[in-house]
Amino acid sequence: MLGSNSPGTGSTSELKYSEILKLHKESGSNLNSGPYRVSVLSNITVHQIKEILELPLRLEHINADVSIGDYDNIVQDSLNCEGSNAVIIFWELCNIVDGLQHRIELFDDEQLDAILEKAKSEIDLVFKNLQQTSLVLINKFTALQFSRSNIRCNRLEELANQLNRYLTQQMPANTRLVGIEKVLSDVGVANALDMRYYYSSKALYTIEFFKAYSRYISPFFMSANGKAKKALILDCDNTLWHGVLGEDGFDNIDMSPNSKIGAIFSEIQAMALTLNKQGVLLCLCSKNNPADVAAVVSSHPDFQLRKEYITINKSNWQDKVSNIRDISETLNIGMDSFVFVDDSPFEANMIREHLPEVTVLQVPERLHEYPQMFRDNLSLFYNLSFTAEDKNKVEMYKQQAKRDSAKKGYTDIEDYLASLGLKLTVSVDDMSIVPRMSQLSQKTNQFNLTTKRYTEGEITSFIENEDSKVFSFSVADRFGDSGVTGLCIVKLCDDSRMADVDTFLMSCRVLGRNIEYAFVDYLLGTLKQSEVKTVAAQYSSTNKNEQVEDFYDKCCFVAKSDSNSTKKYSLDLVKYEPKRLTYIQVINGRSD
Amino acid sequence: MSAVFDIPAEMINEESSPDTIESWDSLKHMNLVVGLEEEFDVVFSDEEIVEMLNFALIKELLSSRGNDSSTSGQVLSQEF
Numbered sequence: 001m002l003g004s005n006s007p008g009t010g011s012t013s014e015l016k017y018s019e020i021l022k023l024h025k026e027s028g029s030n031l032n033s034g035p036y037r038v039s040v041l042s043n044i045t046v047h048q049i050k051e052i053l054e055l056p057l058r059l060e061h062i063n064a065d066v067s068i069g070d071y072d073n074i075v076q077d078s079l080n081c082e083g084s085n086a087v088i089i090f091w092e093l094c095n096i097v098d099g100l101q102h103r104i105e106l107f108d109d110e111q112l113d114a115i116l117e118k119a120k121s122e123i124d125l126v127f128k129n130l131q132q133t134s135l136v137l138i139n140k141f142t143a144l145q146f147s148r149s150n151i152r153c154n155r156l157e158e159l160a161n162q163l164n165r166y167l168t169q170q171m172p173a174n175t176r177l178v179g180i181e182k183v184l185s186d187v188g189v190a191n192a193l194d195m196r197y198y199y200s201s202k203a204l205y206t207i208e209f210f211k212a213y214s215r216y217i218s219p220f221f222m223s224a225n226g227k228a229k230k231a232l233i234l235d236c237d238n239t240l241w242h243g244v245l246g247e248d249g250f251d252n253i254d255m256s257p258n259s260k261i262g263a264i265f266s267e268i269q270a271m272a273l274t275l276n277k278q279g280v281l282l283c284l285c286s287k288n289n290p291a292d293v294a295a296v297v298s299s300h301p302d303f304q305l306r307k308e309y310i311t312i313n314k315s316n317w318q319d320k321v322s323n324i325r326d327i328s329e330t331l332n333i334g335m336d337s338f339v340f341v342d343d344s345p346f347e348a349n350m351i352r353e354h355l356p357e358v359t360v361l362q363v364p365e366r367l368h369e370y371p372q373m374f375r376d377n378l379s380l381f382y383n384l385s386f387t388a389e390d391k392n393k394v395e396m397y398k399q400q401a402k403r404d405s406a407k408k409g410y411t412d413i414e415d416y417l418a419s420l421g422l423k424l425t426v427s428v429d430d431m432s433i434v435p436r437m438s439q440l441s442q443k444t445n446q447f448n449l450t451t452k453r454y455t456e457g458e459i460t461s462f463i464e465n466e467d468s469k470v471f472s473f474s475v476a477d478r479f480g481d482s483g484v485t486g487l488c489i490v491k492l493c494d495d496s497r498m499a500d501v502d503t504f505l506m507s508c509r510v511l512g513r514n515i516e517y518a519f520v521d522y523l524l525g526t527l528k529q530s531e532v533k534t535v536a537a538q539y540s541s542t543n544k545n546e547q548v549e550d551f552y553d554k555c556c557f558v559a560k561s562d563s564n565s566t567k568k569y570s571l572d573l574v575k576y577e578p579k580r581l582t583y584i585q586v587i588n589g590r591s592d
Numbered sequence: 593m594s595a596v597f598d599i600p601a602e603m604i605n606e607e608s609s610p611d612t613i614e615s616w617d618s619l620k621h622m623n624l625v626v627g628l629e630e631e632f633d634v635v636f637s638d639e640e641i642v643e644m645l646n647f648a649l650i651k652e653l654l655s656s657r658g659n660d661s662s663t664s665g666q667v668l669s670q671e672f
Contacts, residue, residue: 018627021595047619048626196638197622207626 012056013215017048017207024051027058035065036225039081041126042090043072045203052207053214060218062225071202075122078129086135086224088178088217089126093141093156095202101146104155116159120166127172135224135384136172137217139180140164145204148189176384178217187212219382229359229380230333232275233324235342236286236293236315239363240272240305241265245292255302258436258483262302267371269304271378276309280381281331283312285323285340290315301432320347321354339380417513418583420477424518427472427589429463436484437472440505444487445544447516448505449537449551454489467492468502473519474589475510485510488523492532499527501537518584520555528573539567596624609646632657 012020038053040046050066057064067084069077074091081087094101096119104112130136141163143156167177184192187209197203205213222228237244241255242265255269256262276282282305286293293315296303312330314323320342328335335357342348343363352360361377363370427433438456445451454462462468473486485507491500506516527535537552541564549567553559556576557569594601597615610616616624625641628634628650634657636644644650 016627016630017623018595018631021623021627025595025598045619045622048623194626196641200638200641201618201622203622207630 012052012059013211017052020051020055024055024058027055033061033063035063036086036221037084038064038066038086038088038221039069039077039084040066040088040090041069041074041077041081042092043074043095044090044092045071045197045201046090046205046210048203048205048207049210049214052210053217056214056218057221060222060227062221062227064221075125075129078126081130081133084133086137086221087130087133089136089138091139091141092204093143093160094146094198094204101143101156104159107155112155112159116162119163123163123166123170127170127175131172131174134174135220136175137178137220138167138171138175139178140167142181142184144181144184144189145193176220180213183209183213183216186216219379220384222380223382223384227336228383229280229339230337231281231283231311231327231331231339232272232381233283233285233327233338233340234272235340235344235347236284236288236296238343239286239341240269240284241296241303245288245296250292250295250300253296253300255300256436257302258439261367264367264370266302266304268374271371271374273304273309275378275381276305278381279383279385281311282309283314283327284310285314285320285327287317287320288315319350321350324351324355324358339377341374414583420479420513420583422513422515422584423476423587424515424522424584425474425476425587425589426519426522429470430472430590431460431463432590433472433484434459434463437470437487440484440487440507441503444505444507445542446508447511447548448503448542448545449501449548450503450540451505451542451545452503454503462489467496471519471523473515475513475515482507482510486515486519488519490523490527496531497533499532499535501535504537513584514581515584516551517555517579518581518586521578521580522586524571524573524576525578528576533573535571535573537569537571539569541565596620596627604647606648607646628654 012023015023036057040049047068050068054064054066072095074089078087097103097115100115104115107115127136141160143154143160147154147157164177171177187206192206192209192212193204194206195204219228234240237246237253241253242261243253245253254262255265257266272282284293284297284305290313293313297305297307297310297313312327314327316323324335324338324340328338335355338355338357339359339361340348340351341361341363342351345362348360348362351358359377359380361373364373434456437459438454441452441454441459459470462470468489468491471486471488471490472484473488474484475482475486487503487505488501489503491502492498493500524535535557537557539549539552541549552567552569555571557571560568560570562568594604597613597620599613599615604613608616610621621641621644625636625644629636632654634654636653640653644653
């Protein structure tokens with residue numbers, strides 16, 4: 001459920017309709033702030049939204065007063081909204097023309113055009129009439145209610161798309177589009193609709209829908225009333241990384257995007273960083289030695305929330321209530337502007353009890369639910385301010401345009417690969433990534449020529465041994481870096497005149513980019529320089545590595561023997577013709 | 593019913609209907625129907641919705657759906 005973990009606005013979502021009505025009645029009298037007037041304009045019957053939207057806002061001390069416009073009178077009603085702080089518009093396709101959902105397929109082109117033009121000019125009028133209103137929320141047009149199981153792209157959908165494009169173009173700065181399709185999918189279309197009332201009263205939606213809808217749009221009103229959260233306070237151990245820094249040590253806490261549990265924490269950090277880029281302040285509040293946390297912040301390779309992103313770091317042995325009070329005083333923002341995240345039920349309850357205005361999120365016991373829980377609460381920080389969002393939009397559009405142009409217009413794969421700006425970074429005998437290399441050897445099944453599994457100790461001894469070399473590589477393109485995704489172990493023998501490729505593997509994340517050939521070019525070039533004359537290699541078949549069965553054949557190695565499960569190859573280095581893939585830039589990384 | 597129509601529960605009796613309760617209009621009728629459906633975990637048909645025109649008829653309808661009429665009547669006047 002959207003925001004089901006958020007307190008306040010989420011807390012009424014479990015109530016029955018009758019309970020909402022009752023609580024709503026009681027909630028009216030104990031508010032002393034001025035009314036926050038919301039007008040709902042609609043071309044269908046939506047009167048049930050009144051109490052369902054008012055109650056959760058009142059519980060957040062917003063004295064919401066929702067009035068419902070006349071049925072199917074959006075344009076006319078938009079003239080009478082001077083006194084409204086906000087306007088919500090339900091503009092349903094099925095009632096733009098009565099029964100449009102079934103009639104539209106039988107209309108001729110002229111009629112279709114007329115409907116589109118009529119809707120557009122009505123949108124213009126409504127936007128114009130509402131230009132003095134400080135916040136206008138308009139639901140995106142959607143055909144989901146009628147087309148969710150239709151495999152054809154139908155006219156109703158097409159119309160929705162056209163109108164949404166028009167909305168995006170024409171939308172004034174005071175207007176926000178509401179992703180009603182997200183609410184519909186959150187509730188499930190079938191649970192959101194009650195067609196009994198459609199035919200009798202032109203009402204479409206169920207109580208369940210209105211509850212989810214109110215929950216979904218409440219961040220707009222929270223922000224409009226200065227109640228959006230401003231700062232995120234994070235515990236560290238088992239909140240930002242897996243493990244306890246004081247016990248496990250700098251090298252053993254895990255937040256690596258490449259480990260199973262670390263990836264969860266890496267995702268959390270990335271989301272926190274994203275919030276920071278949107279203007280949310282980040283603070284740390286952790287029971288740890290200050291110097292230990294400072295070391296992680298400044299130099300742990302997987303830690304993303306570097307010093308420049310952290311506003312206040314309260315890593316000490318003080319109780320967290322005092323620490324959060326200090327943060328509030330230093331930043332001069334109220335407790336109700338904070339969201340606090342901690343894995344410990346003790347700390348979480350302590351804050352809930354002593355600082356009830358702070359929104360407390362506890363890391364779920366099932367760790368895989370943690371990122372989704374975090375994501376469900378991002379809207380707590382939603383800020384209506386135009387500049388921040390516009391900036392974000394601009395950036396998004398830029399990236400999208402880049403990706404689209406990367407996809408467009410390339411007729412063959414080489415052209416496409418060339419457009420990606422591929423970089424292959426090769427490191428030799430890099431002790432700092434032994435755990436990752438061992439993990440790759442344990443996990444990689446498909447692009448793995450010999451499928452030998454090695455422990456960290458075994459990898460370390462390959463690195464320390466003069467007669468073997470351990471190559472590892474990462475792949476980057478314009479859109480990001482894969483991290484360490486390739487491993488190759490070569491043993492030298494016969495006074496270093498012969499090399500034997502013991503292991504060569506690549507993570508499936510970087511397949512399909514001809515990286516393997518660029519690496520073989522690099523490997524053989526390096527070996528040739530160090531006076532190696534011949535290279536031996538082999539393919540050992542498993543039931544998962546069929547795709548590399550003829551890899552060495554493609555690299556022009558000569559097959560020596562062929563048993564059922566093993567093919568042995570050798571190559572005279574003088575005879576090797578490099579493939580020289582000009583679109584992959586090879587870079588020397590770390591070496592001993 | 594009291595919550596839906598915004599009147600004290602004491603004012604509701606067997607004969608309560610759209611004629612005696614001023615706020616019982618077609619929209620409030622819809623609220624009543626969905627409220628009852630949620631409370632008693634039943635779904636009414638289109639015909640039943642049209643027939644639910646006073647308190648006694650509503651109780652009868654609910655008891656025919658397997659709800660004990662005396663308790664449902666009690667809950668009805670209290671909750672609604």
